[in-house]
Amino acid sequence: MTKIYGHRGWKGAYPENTLLGIGKAMELGVDGIEIDVHMSKDHEIMIMHDETVDRTTNGTGYIKDLTAQELKLLSAGEVFSYLPNYQADWNNELIPTLKEVLDLLAPEQTALNIELKTYVFPYHGIEELIVNAVRKYGRGRKVVYSSFHLPSLIRLKKLDPSVEIAWLLHQPIPGIDDYLATFHLDSIHLEQNLYLQQANSLRKYRNKTRVWTVNDSEKMKRLSSLEVDAIITDYPDQALSMFEEK
Ligand code: G3P
């Protein structure tokens, strides 16, 4: 049965990468949550998609140039007032840390997909901080580390050979088998059209494939029939109700 992961929490309905959105996705009963991480100036792991706070908060600047305390002064909900179920108290939503997300997930066994946004700024030492935080606060939960940046995945595996690492791809890679074997990659996270266009040749990887970002119901159905391990969607509510109907 194809699993459902909420993309950036529940991006289609709540402020992305916030405790609010992650909590609401958990209430839905998603199988997993996908989040993005960067590192602050004082080496705190912060949950955000972009390198800067400009698009998703009421502040400006690079995450790497701001301390966690400075980042915690910003609203991570205010700019999402265009979403249909916006409420004024979203303005109080803050940028979460990885520890806060792990604490929120604690009561449930929801999987956590941590995407390391390390291809623009490599954030020296981020892999070690993340592995240590998950060891300390993860309480044995299933964690999948993903990244477009292969060196980050290699470092994570070196730090802890038992972790699951997933390579994010949005373009075809010739010789993918060699990469999987050489770098001990456990799974691949593929852009939806890339997977669908090459479904025949990629089918052998289906039980280690998660596909993003799948918001179209026909594509959800097709990917489910192709038996991929999971789809990552902005609309986990729609995906869950559609799969329940089947
Ligand atoms: O993890 C899959 C997907 O989230 C990658 O794209 O830009 O939404 O982080 P992006």
Ligand code: CA
């Ligand atoms: Ca992501």
